Amino acid sequence: MFSQYTTEELYNIFLMQCFSGLSLFSVLLLMGLGLALIFGQMGVINMAHGEFMALGAYTVYFCSSMTEQYAPSLGPYYFVFAIGIAFAICALVGALVEFLMIRHLYHRPLDTLLATWGLSLIMQQTYRSLFGAREVTPTLPDWLMGSFNIKEGLDIPINGVFVLCLALAVTLVLMVFMYKSKFGLRLRATVQNRKMSGAVGINTGKVDRLAFSLGCGIAGIAGAAFTTIGSTGPDSGSRYIVDAFLVVVFGGAANLLGSVASAFGIAQAQSILEFFLDGTKGKVATLLVIVIALMFRPQGLFPSKVRGH
C-alpha cells in the first residue's frame, strides 16, 4: 500500500503529520477549554462555540484588512494585537449572549441546547452577509510563514509552532487564573455547589456571566490560531465543534489537564490516521478509539478524587 515511499520518506511523513497534528491540537485544545469551562460552570452545552471561533477568525481577517488599508507599516505586528482583539470581541459578545439569552434558560438544558444552536445559525448567516459565502484568509505576517528545515525532506512550519506556543500559554494562564485568582476560586466553588455558593455570599449569576464570556473569549483565540492553518468561511466553526466536544467528553469537563491530554490524543490520532487511512476513515478510527477508552474510563481521563464524593 505504501510501496511508492521509502521507509525514510514514510518516517518523515509521519513526523510532519505529527506537526500538523500539533496545529490541530492547539485549536482543539483552545476550543475544548472554552467549552469545558462553560459546561462545567453552567451545565450549558454551547452549540454556538464554533461560531465564536469563527468570530475570532473573522476578527483577525478584519484587522488584517484594516491594517493593509490604513497602516501597512504595522503589517508585521498586527497579528499579535489581532489575537487580543479577537479575545476581547468574543468575550464581549459572549457576555451579551449570556445576559440576553442563557441566564433566562437556566435549569433547562434542552432549551439552552436549542437556543445556542439557533444562535449558531444566526451567527453563520451574519458572517455570510458581512463577509460573503467565500472563505477568507487574513494576510499573515512574513515571520509566521516559512518553516524550519530540520533536514532534507522534513520541514516544520513556523506558524504551527507559534500556534502551539499560543495554545499552551493560554492554557497556563487559564490554569493560574483558575487556581490563584479570587474569580477562579468563586468559579470552582460554584461548580462544586451552586446553592451553597450563593449562601456563602458568592454572586453566582455574575460568576456565570464571566465564565461564559471567558469561554467565548478563548474560542476567539482559537479562531485567531485557526487562521494560520486554514481559511475562514461562515461554517468553519461548525466543522470543529464535534471534535471540540469529543475533547471535553474524553478529557472530563472538570479537568484542565484532561482537556490537554485528550485534545492531544484526538488531534494526533486524527492527523496521523488521516494520512495513512484517509479523512473519513481517520475520523471514524479516532472515534472508535475514544469510545473504547470511555468504556474503561467513563468519567474521562482524569477524574478527581476526594473522600465522600
Next chain:
Amino acid sequence: MLSVQNLSVSYGQSNVIPDMSFSAAAGEILGIVGRNGMGKSTLFRALIGMLPSRGGRILLKDREITRDAPHQRVGHGVAFVPQGRMIFPYLTVYENLISGVRGKVSEEAVNEIYALFPVLRDMKKRKGGNLSGGQQQQLAIGRALMTNPSVLLLDEPTEGIQPSIIKDISRSLREIRDMKNLTIVVSEQVLSFVLDTCDSIKVIDRGRLIREDRRADVDAEQIKAMLAV
C-alpha cells in the same frame, strides 16, 4: 436584630411553614428544637434565601431582606451553616474559608478563625472533602464567620458529631457571641446542646412555634417529651 413576621414557606403545593413570627435580639442565642421533618431546615433555607418566601417579611435590623438573593443577604450580614455542612469538597480549607469574602481577604480575620478552631490551621492546605465530620463542622462555622455577619444561622450543627466536639462547638459559639455581640439562631434535636448553648428556646412542630422559654425557666422534661416521637 433579626425579626421574622408572618413568614410562610412552601415546596410547590405543600405549605411547610404556614405563618411564623419571632425575633432574636443582638447578642442572643436562640435555639429552635423540633423532631425530624418539622420544618427547621425549611425555615433556615428561607431565612438565607435559598428558598423563596411565599408570604411575610424578614428583617435584619430595620432592613427588609425578604426579596434579596442569598449573596445579597450575606452582604447585609446574615451567614449560614447548613445541615450537612456543605463544605466545598475540592477547595482547600483555606479556600473554603475565604470563598465568600468580598474584596480583599484580611489575613487577620483568617487568623481569628484559626485561633477559634486550631485544627483548621493545621489542615489549611487539605481539601475540605478530606476532613472529618467534626472538622468540617468547624470549617463551615469558620466559613460563615469570615463574611463578618451580625446574624449567624446554624442548622443542626451537632448532627453526627461526637459529644466532646459538641461541647467544643457550644463553647466556641458562646465565645463568638461574646466577642462580636452576634445573634445566633441554631436548630437542634439534641436538647443538652441547646441547654448548654442557648439563651432562649423555641419548639417547632409541623412548621409552627408551639412553645417558647427563656433558658432559666426551661422545663427540660417537658421539652424532652415534645421531642420524643
